[in-house]
Amino acid sequence: MRVLITGGAGFLGRKLAAALLREGALALDGGAPQPIEQITLFDAVPAADLPDDRVETVTADITDRGVLDRLTAGADLVWHLAAVVSAAAEADFDLGYRVNVDGTRLLLEAMRATGRRGRIVFASSLAVYGGDMPAVITDDFQATPQTSYGTHKAIGELLLADHSRKGHVDGRSLRLPTIVVRSGTPNKAASTFASSIIREPLAGRETVCPVPPDTAVYILSPRQVVASLLRAMLLPERSWPASRTLLLPGITVSVADMVSALARAAGTDVADRIRWQPEPDIQRIVDGWPVRAEALRARGLGFTDDGSFDDILRAFIDDDLGGTIPSQPNGR
Amino acid sequence: MRVLITGGAGFLGRKLAAALLREGALALDGGAPQPIEQITLFDAVPAADLPDDRVETVTADITDRGVLDRLTAGADLVWHLAAVVSAAAEADFDLGYRVNVDGTRLLLEAMRATGRRGRIVFASSLAVYGGDMPAVITDDFQATPQTSYGTHKAIGELLLADHSRKGHVDGRSLRLPTIVVRSGTPNKAASTFASSIIREPLAGRETVCPVPPDTAVYILSPRQVVASLLRAMLLPERSWPASRTLLLPGITVSVADMVSALARAAGTDVADRIRWQPEPDIQRIVDGWPVRAEALRARGLGFTDDGSFDDILRAFIDDDLGGTIPSQPNGR
Numbered sequence: 031m032r033v034l035i036t037g038g039a040g041f042l043g044r045k046l047a048a049a050l051l052r053e054g055a056l057a058l059d060g061g062a063p064q065p066i067e068q069i070t071l072f073d074a075v076p077a078a079d080l081p082d083d084r085v086e087t088v089t090a091d092i093t094d095r096g097v098l099d100r101l102t103a104g105a106d107l108v109w110h111l112a113a114v115v116s117a118a119a120e121a122d123f124d125l126g127y128r129v130n131v132d133g134t135r136l137l138l139e140a141m142r143a144t145g146r147r148g149r150i151v152f153a154s155s156l157a158v159y160g161g162d163m164p165a166v167i168t169d170d171f172q173a174t175p176q177t178s179y180g181t182h183k184a185i186g187e188l189l190l191a192d193h194s195r196k197g198h199v200d201g202r203s204l205r206l207p208t209i210v211v212r213s214g215t216p217n218k219a220a221s222t223f224a225s226s227i228i229r230e231p232l233a234g235r236e237t238v239c240p241v242p243p244d245t246a247v248y249i250l251s252p253r254q255v256v257a258s259l260l261r262a263m264l265l266p267e268r269s270w271p272a273s274r275t276l277l278l279p280g281i282t283v284s285v286a287d288m289v290s291a292l293a294r295a296a297g298t299d300v301a302d303r304i305r306w307q308p309e310p311d312i313q314r315i316v317d318g319w320p321v322r323a324e325a326l327r328a329r330g331l332g333f334t335d336d337g338s339f340d341d342i343l344r345a346f347i348d349d350d351l352g353g354t355i356p357s358q359p360n361g362r
Numbered sequence: 363m364r365v366l367i368t369g370g371a372g373f374l375g376r377k378l379a380a381a382l383l384r385e386g387a388l389a390l391d392g393g394a395p396q397p398i399e400q401i402t403l404f405d406a407v408p409a410a411d412l413p414d415d416r417v418e419t420v421t422a423d424i425t426d427r428g429v430l431d432r433l434t435a436g437a438d439l440v441w442h443l444a445a446v447v448s449a450a451a452e453a454d455f456d457l458g459y460r461v462n463v464d465g466t467r468l469l470l471e472a473m474r475a476t477g478r479r480g481r482i483v484f485a486s487s488l489a490v491y492g493g494d495m496p497a498v499i500t501d502d503f504q505a506t507p508q509t510s511y512g513t514h515k516a517i518g519e520l521l522l523a524d525h526s527r528k529g530h531v532d533g534r535s536l537r538l539p540t541i542v543v544r545s546g547t548p549n550k551a552a553s554t555f556a557s558s559i560i561r562e563p564l565a566g567r568e569t570v571c572p573v574p575p576d577t578a579v580y581i582l583s584p585r586q587v588v589a590s591l592l593r594a595m596l597l598p599e600r601s602w603p604a605s606r607t608l609l610l611p612g613i614t615v616s617v618a619d620m621v622s623a624l625a626r627a628a629g630t631d632v633a634d635r636i637r638w639q640p641e642p643d644i645q646r647i648v649d650g651w652p653v654r655a656e657a658l659r660a661r662g663l664g665f666t667d668d669g670s671f672d673d674i675l676r677a678f679i680d681d682d683l684g685g686t687i688p689s690q691p692n693g694r
Binding site: 160175272 | 517
């Protein structure tokens with residue numbers, strides 16, 4: 031199998047690639063495992079080298095149709111993760127549309143042009159929801175996004191579904207909860223604080239939380255997101271609804287819950303590295319996201335949440351900090 | 363007020379223009395009536411002349427940004443009706459995307475570039491619904507279209523909402539039921555039969571019905587559609603939900619009900635001019651559309667249905683046949 035990952039230089043793309051290298055083979059539709067021969071990490075910025083012969087990196091703009099034609103011609107499976115993230119898309123309207131809408135459409139057109147009906151998993155987002163919402167989002171509730179990013183993801187789902195229906199691709203979209211704890215550095219997603227308030231204090235750094243402690247978030251760990259992205263690729267096509275889209279399970283926690291878990295695991299002096307500094311622009315975006323969802327359809331197909339925030343914190347320490355909480359500069 | 367109507371050469375565009383000329387003035391937001399100074403009928407095909415000094419016609423491609431810039435610069439109000447219709451969009455994937463998606467996006471970009479936050483009413487469609495649906499569609503039910511046309515309309519709604527939220531336009535989308543009875547000639551909409559089976563026999567012509575008599579349709583008369591398009595433009599912005607989209611009320615009738623009403627009004631020999639000849643491609647599209655909807659939000663804002671199919675038939679005879687059923691060639 032030859033794999034293409036757009037957004038391959040990103041945090042999630044690298045995690046997914048690492049998981050694929052560990053797996054070594056993929057069993058599509060419950061069939062025999064087929065070895066992964068090649069993973070192409072495609073991104074607008076250079077991807078850090080993964081020390082593996084099976085990995086190649088390609089740096090180009092996602093609206094470069096020539097590059098897309100070449101890459102899709104050489105790919106059996108595509109994970110489409112590339113996106114201008116929420117706050118960035120809100121700040122630069124044109125860039126967001128160019129990358130998130132035009133990029134997705136061109137990628138699908140390139141796959142269509144191969145004539146091979148490639149399989150593609152699209153990272154959509156709970157940001158497709160917005161406006162008046164029930165307390166708990168159900169599988170059939172409408173997507174009425176209140177951000178440009180959410181709009182782009184909703185359009186991407188529609189494009190994937192239409193190209194799938196027409197037989198151009200075999201598309202599968204996942205509406206991802208907020209991913210916590212992200213490794214690396216803060217990005218321009220409005221949700222980046224939800225990871226920063228854990229990751230930065232654990233690294234001995236101060237960080238700013240732009241929303242109040244009672245803010246609720248609907249989250250999934252990177253470990254579970256990667257498992258879900260894999261599962262979405264392996265499931266038989268008949269498992270998918272006509273919309274080609276699944277709302278993923280997550281857990282609902284408050285920022286205060288998260289900080290308490292951090293204090294329990296690493297001490298209150300670590301948790302005290304969070305400064306509380308309201309940012310209305312971020313607050314407005316975050317307030318527009320749903321905080322509870324049922325996700326029965328995805329649960330029925332074996333997608334799962336993390337159980338608790340303590341589990342999410344443990345997964346971060348295991349996967350990204352080598353299994354131990356770093357010794358703390360100021361005396362712990 | 364200067365008005366731009368895209369799709370202005372079409373059946374609905376002409377009806378809307380005629381209604382605007384009759385009204386002579388528009389009272390936006392419940393304010394004082396302002397005279398209509400100019401109506402531009404913009405279409406890819408030449409619009410028939412309306413004998414009125416206030417009307418101009420422009421024939422150009424809707425993806426011609428230069429034309430769009432010029433037209434939007436000279437318009438206070440825009441009704442965006444232009445579209446490649448359902449069966450045509452299904453038959454020519456690229457044409458459908460170019461006109462319906464690119465055209466809508468370019469129109470919104472042109473309006474944005476004027477810096478005047480123009481008001482735009484977009485003719486969306488119940489074709490945005492598809493796949494697994496409840497017996498009755500409610501206002502918050504998700505749009506998961508199963509045709510390219512429905513996909514385009516759903517994308518158009520999302521674009522209008524996002525441009526509205528960003529302050530580029532003041533956008534309002536209406537999800538229209540199937541429009542019956544259309545005047546003129548059959549078009550490439552999958553729903554065209556629902557008008558043809560009434561209009562053609564009344565004109566003394568045979569016609570083909572491609573679906574069985576028990577097929578249910580959710581319909582609205584041209585008269586009510588035009589009234590709804592007007593109302594959507596006049597309502598204050600605060601009336602609209604965050605999605606900027608309203609599902610319109612209609613009535614649910616079977617094809618058999620329609621034919622019975624025709625026979626009652628014009629005689630069985632007229633109704634006998636319908637030949638029943640199943641067309642699976644049409645049937646598949648029509649079967650995917652919802653047949654019942656609640657539309658509580660729109661009803662609360664004063665949008666109404668026609669009451670009964672007899673009323674719809676009467677409106678057609680009054681508005682399009684000069685108030686009388688034509689004498690029938692074969693002896694009536």
